Amino acid sequence: MKYIVDTHIFVWFLDKNKRLNPLYKQILSDVNNDFVFSAIVLAGIKHLVSIRRVKVDFEKVISYLADSDNCIIYPVDEDVICEMPVGFNIHDALIVATGLVYKNILKEKVRILTEYKEIIKSDILPVG
Numbered sequence: 279m280k281y282i283v284d285t286h287i288f289v290w291f292l293d294k295n296k297r298l299n300p301l302y303k304q305i306l307s308d309v310n311n312d313f314v315f316s317a318i319v320l321a322g323i324k325h326l327v328s329i330r331r332v333k334v335d336f337e338k339v340i341s342y343l344a345d346s347d348n349c350i351i352y353p354v355d356e357d358v359i360c361e362m363p364v365g366f367n368i369h370d371a372l373i374v375a376t377g378l379v380y381k382n383i384l385k386e387k388v389r390i391l392t393e394y395k396e397i398i399k400s401d402i403l404p405v406g
Contacts, residue, residue: 280312281305282377282403284392285322285369288315292334292342301406302391313349314388316358316376318369320351352376357383363402370394377403 283306290298291306305311323339326332343349352358354372361378362371373390374397380388381403390403398405 280314280380280386280388282314282316282373282380282388282390283319284373284390284394284397285319285326286393287391288319288339289323289326289332289334292339293332299393299406305391305406309348311348313346314376314380315343315349315351316373317351317354318372322369352379363400365400366396370397373397374400374402 287298287302287306289295291303306313320339320343323332323334324336327334327336343351357379358372358375361375361382363374363378364371366374373392377388377390380386388403390397390405392398392405397403
């Protein structure tokens with residue numbers, strides 16, 4: 279399965295934070311799954327590190343992704359911009375739009391790993 283991963287879920291996974299849903303931990307630990315990270319997720323992590331809201335080492339985040347055969351960093355490109363849903367903040371809209379590119383343009387089945395109520399309630403992408 280291919281999963282779109284939001285910023286906090288990924289940070290909590292790397293940080294071994296107890297707030298991470300156990301199902302998400304299991305999904306993220308499964309090497310048979312593929313994970314897609316919008317470039318905005320990396321920008322968000324770098325920002326959170328810079329203002330000391332999270333304690334992960336950004337270089338380790340980049341190394342983790344580079345060393346993982348099942349992780350893809352997807353750019354914020356024209357397709358993503360065109361797929362952006364309305365009603366979300368720009369960060370969440372770009373993450374959801376990345377999933378919509380995979381679903382609507384690349385014709386792949388995707389699920390999103392998120393705890394954001396707005397994304398979950400929208401039912402735009404299946405969760406978890």
